[in-house]
Amino acid sequence: MSLTLYFHPLSGFCQKVMVALYENETPFTPQLVDFGDATQREDFLKLWPIGKFPLLRDDRLGKLVPETSVIIEHLALHYPGKLALLPGDPVAALEVRRLxxxxxxxxxxxxxxVVLDRLRAEGSHDPAGVAEAKATLVSAYDVLEAEIGGRQWAAGDDFSLADCSAAPALFYGERALSFRESHPRLWAYFDRLRTRPSYARALSEAEPYFHFFPRGEGDAGLSR
Incomplete structure (x- = not known):
C-alpha cells in the first residue's frame, strides 16, 4: 500500500484527513504516533522535524506531505475517488478553501x-489568552451561523474539504465553548456532520482515547 498516514485518533486535525480518506475509501496504512513514547517521537521527528501530525507518506510518488488541507488536496489530485472534495470550478473551489x-x-x-490551558499547572494559566480565544470562537460561530446555517453542507449541497475541517473543529469547539443553545442553525449542521459515516467512524476510533481530553470546570468530558 503506497499511502501511510502518521496520526493520532484523538487529534482533530488527524480526524480531518481521516474523514477525507474514509469518504473515498482510499486505501492507506494507519501509523499511530504516540508522542508520549520517546522512541516513536524521535522516529517521527526524523521524518518531519516540525513535529506536527498528520503526515502522509506517499511511497508511489516518493513524497512526504504535511498539513491537513495540503494532504487532502494531494489525495484529490493523485488518488481521486467517487467524491470530489474540491469542486472542479475554480471559483467554487476557492469558496471551499475559504471555509x-x-x-x-x-x-x-x-x-x-482554551483546551490546552486546562493542562497548565496551577498559577500558570492564561486567563487573558483564554478569553481572547473564546471571543474568537464566538465571532466564528456567529459568522458560521449566518453563512452556512441554511445549507446542507458548508459550501452548499455537496460534502467537501470544508466539511472535513468542520466536523472535528466543531466537535472539539463545543467542548471549549458550547454553541448548542446559542447557535441553533450551526448546531443542526454539526448534528448532520457527526452522523456522517466517515466522521462517525473517525470518532469511534478516537473514543478509546477520550479520557485523555482535559475537562473544563463542570465539563462531563467527551462523548459522541
Whole structure:
C-alpha cells in the first residue's frame, strides 16, 4: 500500500484527513504516533522535524506531505475517488478553501488555546489568552451561523474539504465553548456532520482515547 498516514485518533486535525480518506475509501496504512513514547517521537521527528501530525507518506510518488488541507488536496489530485472534495470550478473551489481556513484558523486553533490551558499547572494559566480565544470562537460561530446555517453542507449541497475541517473543529469547539443553545442553525449542521459515516467512524476510533481530553470546570468530558 503506497499511502501511510502518521496520526493520532484523538487529534482533530488527524480526524480531518481521516474523514477525507474514509469518504473515498482510499486505501492507506494507519501509523499511530504516540508522542508520549520517546522512541516513536524521535522516529517521527526524523521524518518531519516540525513535529506536527498528520503526515502522509506517499511511497508511489516518493513524497512526504504535511498539513491537513495540503494532504487532502494531494489525495484529490493523485488518488481521486467517487467524491470530489474540491469542486472542479475554480471559483467554487476557492469558496471551499475559504471555509476550510475559517474552520481551521478560527475554530480549531482558538479551541486548542482554551483546551490546552486546562493542562497548565496551577498559577500558570492564561486567563487573558483564554478569553481572547473564546471571543474568537464566538465571532466564528456567529459568522458560521449566518453563512452556512441554511445549507446542507458548508459550501452548499455537496460534502467537501470544508466539511472535513468542520466536523472535528466543531466537535472539539463545543467542548471549549458550547454553541448548542446559542447557535441553533450551526448546531443542526454539526448534528448532520457527526452522523456522517466517515466522521462517525473517525470518532469511534478516537473514543478509546477520550479520557485523555482535559475537562473544563463542570465539563462531563467527551462523548459522541
Amino acid at each position: 476550510d481556513r475559517l474552520f481551521d484558523l478560527y475554530v480549531a486553533i482558538p479551541m486548542q488555546k
